[in-house]
Amino acid sequence: MAEPRIVTCSRETKETGITVTLNLDGSGKNEINSGIGFFDHMLDGFARHGFFDLSLTCKGDLHVDDHHTIEDCGIVLGTAIKEAIGDKAGITRFGHFILPMDDALILSAVDLSGRPYFSYDLQFTGEKCGEMETQMCREFFYAVSYSAAMNLHLKQISGINDHHIMEGAFKAFGKALDMATSFDARINGVLSTKGSL
Numbered sequence: 001m002a003e004p005r006i007v008t009c010s011r012e013t014k015e016t017g018i019t020v021t022l023n024l025d026g027s028g029k030n031e032i033n034s035g036i037g038f039f040d041h042m043l044d045g046f047a048r049h050g051f052f053d054l055s056l057t058c059k060g061d062l063h064v065d066d067h068h069t070i071e072d073c074g075i076v077l078g079t080a081i082k083e084a085i086g087d088k089a090g091i092t093r094f095g096h097f098i099l100p101m102d103d104a105l106i107l108s109a110v111d112l113s114g115r116p117y118f119s120y121d122l123q124f125t126g127e128k129c130g131e132m133e134t135q136m137c138r139e140f141f142y143a144v145s146y147s148a149a150m151n152l153h154l155k156q157i158s159g160i161n162d163h164h165i166m167e168g169a170f171k172a173f174g175k176a177l178d179m180a181t182s183f184d185a186r187i188n189g190v191l192s193t194k195g196s197l
């Protein structure tokens with residue numbers, strides 16, 4: 001295989017300071033410190049099940065709320081994904097997974113098309129999981145999808161427990177992205193009728 005696809009991205013604003021190092025060809029080991037325990041737990045599931053090595057540190061304005069921290073982590077992670085996949089030569093491009101987690105069944109489908117599109121259909125009943133607002137799940141994945149310029153669909157097929165629904169979504173996304181970023185020896189160059197993505 002070619003060199004591992006590793007990038008580091010940083011972003012500094014008055015609201016957050018974030019550094020992400022992502023290795024698409026990793027083993028799932030990760031070190032996540034966003035300041036929000038539940039969100040760290042979600043990113044651990046994404047990295048572990050996508051076999052991405054991920055380190056993320058964020059110093060955010062959590063005295064306000066969790067909004068800027070989670071949204072901005074999505075922006076930086078999406079940027080890292082975009083940079084790490086590079087010219088997309090030889091990769092599968094499409095990925096999908098249906099992940100069961102107890103009561104929850106979550107579908108994730110991605111196309112690393114270069115055209116951002118986001119479709120989201122998760123329904124939470126509570127306002128929070130730990131210190132993470134459930135409505136920030138949508139903001140996070142929206143930020144990832146447009147920063148990475150990917151088409152991302154997340155759909156809840158079933159589910160009752162908010163923790164399971166959200167964790168199922170992060171893991172399903174990791175699995176789908178792992179598939180989309182994987183190399184296929186049959187692919188010569190970029191897999192597109194247009195010749196580039």
Ligand SMILES: [Mn+2]
Nearest residue numbers: 041163164167
């Ligand atoms: Mn859990």
